[in-house]
């Protein structure tokens with residue numbers, strides 16, 4: 533009898549399931565239609581999806597992530613046409629950026645349309661919209677036929693997921709499916725561009741830099757993440773500790789790495805780092821590849837369960853594009869090491 537009961541309990545226990553191919557998309561659509569959550573791959577990181585127009589479904593995203601209700605979500609669309617349905621006004625600047633970078637890692641903040649529930653936008657009057665460049669994400673949104681919210685699919689404040697296994701490990705046994713789209717090639721989150729105010733600005737740096745956005749708009753565009761007060765008001769998710777491994781993490785100069793003890797995990801890109809002890813994770817010197825690998829390395833470093841993780845600051849880039857990627861990486865590293 534007891535064995536039977538245990539078997540029943542095990543069957544009832546929720547499980548995170550990783551699914552592939554057309555079945556995964558069909559199951560995903562079914563779940564979204566029933567107000568449930570679906571984790572899906574994008575080119576940046578995995579997102580935790582729900583029907584963006586269903587406030588009850590969106591509330592489950594906040595609950596599972598443990599995300600403060602004051603931090604708004606990104607709405608994922610299949611293209612410009614769908615984007616227009618969630619904003620009050622599709623501006624000329626939005627058209628220019630979307631034509632240049634969508635599908636791709638750029639999110640646009642615009643005045644919201646009435647159909648978007650307040651919970652998505654933390655009850656503000658703007659909405660963040662993005663069209664992801666991943667065939668699975670696009671197939672899911674297109675088959676569902678409606679926009680999907682998608683914060684990164686990790687518990688709030690922790691390392692973002694770039695593989696389906698990261699998502700499953702992060703949430704444990706919960707009633708969730710993860711659509712397997714392999715490793716996310718860009719590896720860090722999209723650039724968030726605020727087009728809703730008087731002055732267009734980048735709120736979160738990404739692979740596409742402020743200089744490139746400025747070139748597309750034909751004017752100078754600044755990245756304002758350093759201006760904490762403004763950032764709090766405009767984009768709550770870009771301040772303070774975030775992207776954090778459980779293991780205490782710090783940025784280290786190349787010189788310091790050699791002194792690492794047995795219990796340190798090192799993320800180093802210099803070829804001349806030969807630590808006397810510890811675990812070495814070699815990082816690429818190319819900054820695009822570094823970004824692509826960053827979260828995977830942090831997850832791996834965290835799993836090693838050592839006393840600390842030391843990260844060698846990435847090399848200075850020579851081109852404007854490299855400098856933009858480096859700034860985006862440094863923003864993640866600073867916050868992974870925060871406090």
Ligand code: TXA
Pocket residue numbers: 574576577578579580603604605606637639641653656658659660662664682683684685720721722724735736766767768769770
């Ligand atoms: O690459 C990405 O953007 C990934 C993939 C899954 O698309 N998503 C992602 O979502 O990074 P999340 O929730 O982890 O980060 C969204 C960021 C936060 O910093 C949030 O504060 C900001 O976008 N954001 C969302 N809506 C906003 C709004 N209406 N105004 C200003 N900032 C907003």
Ligand code: MG
Pocket residue numbers: 683684692
């Ligand atoms: Mg996130």
